[in-house]
Amino acid sequence: MLSGQYNVVPMFMLVQRNHERLNLDFHESLARTEVAMAGALLAAAAPQTSKAAAALARETQQRASRRSVASAWLAALLFANAAIFVFKFRVYLRRPDATGLMGHGVNCARAFGQCAMLNTALLLAAACRRSATWLRAAFPALERVVPFDAAMGGHAVAGAALLVSSAGHVLAHVYNFFRYSAAPTPVWEGSVLGQRSGLPPQPRYADVLLSRPGWTGHAMVLLMLLAYPLARLSVRRAHFNRFWWSHQLLLLWTLLLVLHGRTAWLEPSQALSWVGLPLGVYLLERARRSVGREVAVARADCDGGGAVSIELAPPAAFSFVAGQYLKLNVAAIARHEHPFTIASAPGEPRLRLKVRGVGDWTDALRGLALRGDLRSVRIDGPYGAPAQRYRNYRRVVLVSAGVGVTPSLSCHLVWTTREPAWLDWLGDEVYSLRGRGGGEEVGVFVCGGAALAAEVEAECSRAGAGFRFHSESF
Ligand SMILES: Cc1cc2nc3c(=O)[nH]c(=O)nc-3n(C[C@H](O)[C@H](O)[C@H](O)COP(=O)(O)OP(=O)(O)OC[C@H]3O[C@@H](n4cnc5c(N)ncnc54)[C@H](O)[C@@H]3O)c2cc1C
Known part of the structure; x- marks a missing residue:
């Protein structure tokens, strides 16, 4: 494996040579060199032993197991949503005091509402990064069943599930409004809403809007309309502050969720039992962070x-x-x-x-x-972060682009940079690098752009045996 100060400079020169002799655009030259070097490294590091076939089998098995852990979590999320939906829908089949007024709209509203609480709890749990860092350090075996490095992906998936369940809840309540605002007075008075809501028969839209479930629900919809579009990757990349501030508003959204059901028109509020624990942990983490x-x-x-x-x-x-x-x-x-x-x-x-x-x-x-x-x-x-998994391997290859070098600085290193001045700085850093012992399985860690990561992953597959790919991007 190439390592240390003497390899960084030739690599930079290779980029320059491609740039000048092949008349390539500098960026293209850089990208080609990165990929070529990654390929060369992988080839150099490939275990040339009779155990290569066993390593390949193990690697294939590990990749499949990582994919299946993520798929299992996704399947569990979908299953939990479906199970909760069906359970709550059926509970309201036995509530003529509600269905007599609103039909099956109330079953759907309650079932989607319950799913929304589950998804809120999950997305909050996925955002508790300090606790996740502590858990993976205290119980390393958990890494096999919890995809810690994919926590933000899980947060986004739970966010998407929350969007779907909230949309279902809102649409069902719009349908319910049209039903109960036109219901005859005796039907209204015999219903759970007539007895508990304090609203007049045939309530107007303004009556509902000014009630606690009404204004909290509308405020939550507005906050989601603001925060969801600003959470898209393109916005996060170009205007991180807009994403950050709008996401802070979702904390207010969670507090509104707790208030939303407190009037207990249909049944006692359950929001706090669903989101209380992850919300408490998240708020503690935030408090500690702000100090x-x-x-x-x-x-x-x-x-x-x-x-x-x-x-x-x-x-x-x-x-x-x-x-x-x-x-x-x-x-x-x-x-x-x-x-x-x-x-x-x-x-x-x-x-x-x-x-x-x-x-x-x-x-x-x-x-x-x-x-x-x-x-x-x-x-x-x-x-x-994903890079800390290097400790699971006796042999590692680290491929970095630009400032993506930072996670690699206590290991063997290949680095490309567009800034010659950075090579001077790297000199001091490289002298403190420590080598790793020999072994058969090789952990390959990439920190750089998506294109570089994709190429190196392809190289890992091509290299044929015993390479386990991890990537991270700033
Ligand atoms: C886990 C991790 C480790 C990182 N390590 C390094 C490092 O060692 N050296 C280094 O130079 N950079 C590192 N970065 C990137 C660094 O955080 C951003 O470049 C920096 O926050 C940009 O802020 P800005 O306002 O100057 O730029 P902006 O123009 O606001 O943003 C530039 C880019 O940085 C992202 N970004 C901005 N603010 C944040 C934030 N608060 N949290 C997360 N991402 C943000 C934006 O999405 C955008 O893609 C790391 C990022 C992450 C997520």
Whole structure:
């Protein structure tokens, strides 16, 4: 396996050579070199032993098992939604005091409402990252059955399920409104709504809107109409702040959900029993995050390529494993924090970060560092990341692009960068790299763009034996 300072420079020269001799666009040259190097590395690292076939079989089995864990979670989510829907629908078949007024619209509204509570609980649980980091460290065996690295994907899937169940709930209540607003007075008065809601017979839309379930429900719909479009990947990439602020409003959405059923028109409210625990854990994590831990900036150097290297004095009892990241909060720049991979190895006296200037916040950080005003920051973490799985292997290949190098800095390394100035910085880092022992299965970790990850994954398959692919993208 290639490793260390001497391999990074030739690789950069290879990019330059392709750029100049083959007259390729610089980016294309970079991409070709990355892929070629990844292929060469995989070929070099391929176990040339008679056990290769066994390793291939094991790898195939592991890939299948990872896919089946994710599929099992998806199937469980769908099954739980279906089971809860059917259960609640059937419960309301025995409620003539409700169906007599609203027909099966009330069955659908309650069944979809119950699913919405389940999905809210699941998406909140998936957002509890500190707890997930703690769980995977305390109970490593859980990694086999819980796809921790896919937590944000799970959060998005539960969010999509919540959208469907909420839409079903709202449509069913629109249908119900048309039914009960036209119902004869005796039917209204004999129904559960007539007896418990306090609304007049043949209520108008405004009457319903001003009731507690009415205004909370409408406010929740408005919040979803705002937050869901802004949670799309394209918006997150281009306008992260819009996504972040609109997502904070969903916390208000959850509190409205708890209030929504408190009038208990149809049955006692259950929202708190569904979402209370994950909401409590999530709020505790947020509270801890907002306090953070203030640490002194021991050093902050700006390089010619627009990046800042920061060294922090770690707080007492701050332990992490290589590959994890922390959240950085600089009060002078903004209220919310930004994630950065810890580039130093565990046990080093300083925490090191490498921050690339890509937008408002990172540029402001660079400005502070240039003026010598970056004296202290707040940190929160560490948080688990796919790269920390390198510990499961005796042999690893790490392929990084640009600032994606940071998770790799305590292992063997191949790095491509468009900035020559970064190679100087890397020199110091590379001297502290530690080699790994020999073994048969090879963990391949990619941190870079989607195209690079796809190519390296294809190379893993082509290389033929014993490569287990992991990827991460900032
Ligand atoms: C787990 C993780 C580890 C990372 N490690 C590093 C690292 O070691 N070095 C490094 O230079 N960069 C790293 N990044 C990327 C870094 O967090 C963003 O470049 C930075 O937050 C951009 O902020 P901005 O306002 O300057 O740019 P913007 O123009 O606002 O955003 C640029 C990109 O960064 C993303 N981004 C912006 N703010 C956040 C945020 N608060 N949380 C998550 N993503 C955000 C946006 O979606 C967008 O794709 C990491 C990101 C993640 C998710």
